[in-house]
């Protein structure tokens with residue numbers, strides 16, 4: 001058999017040659033992927049009956065969005081979720097072609113579930129990042145928004161706090177605390193901090209499970225800077241990292257040195273006066 005089970009379950013008939021994006025034929029029809037997609041077949045069969053994801057189940061897309069941001073967004077771009085990770089493929093790009101050629105979103109959902117269950121063992125994606133019903137929630141959310149222009153609406157729009165929107169961090173008695181966003185977003189809890197001149201110990205608590213650190217550069221440079229780095233903490237995925245600096249009056253940039261994180265928005269401005 002040369003066709004994917006997922007393709008067989010699709011309600012809209014297109015020629016197999018056209019429906020498979022050139023980039024991913026192996027994953028779609030590899031024997032491994034076939035078994036996995038078969039696991040998702042009950043959902044696909046229902047989806048085919050109603051030809052829509054909503055009628056297929058009562059999945060919780062809001063929880064799915066939160067979990068996607070927390071567990072997947074540090075590695076994947078998904079425009080509607082506002083995530084900017086670059087370790088794995090851009091998911092909007094990965095599915096755009098297939099969807100534009102008529103692939104059903106219920107098929108995409110099966111692929112996403114299959115990928116969570118069984119990522120490429122040689123790739124960087126850990127297995128079973130989300131389990132049970134949550135896996136269905138994540139797959140439902142991703143498949144409903146992937147490669148879809150515009151923005152999430154209603155409750156979905158407010159399901160996740162905007163990155164860096166917390167209150168500014170203020171130095172007290174030589175200590176300045178700038179937490180990594182606990183949501184898993186590539187951001188600190190705040191994009192603004194202030195301190196008095198002199199020695200300061202910066203603490204970066206990290207509850208996200210995603211690896212981060214905090215480093216400082218003179219001047220306000222945003223998502224990319226010329227350096228040099230004045231000081232930086234260790235890279236950690238839990239606990240609290242610290243870095244001690246002696247600051248002169250002026251403006252500084254704090255940022256994460258894990259590749260791709262600063263570019264994705266993990267930086268902020270520190271004002272010393």
Ligand code: HEC
Nearest residue numbers: 071072075087088089094112115119120123124125129130
């Ligand atoms: C540590 C980084 C990392 C995390 C976290 C991660 N992924 Fe991935 N992902 C990857 C990499 C690398 C690939 C490409 C290799 C592969 O197929 O396993 C990938 C591939 C994928 C693909 C296939 C895309 C394609 O082109 O076919 C999907 C779908 C996907 N991931 C979804 C998810 C979801 C959903 C989550 C969260 C539950 C997640 N990923 C978490 C790194 C990650």
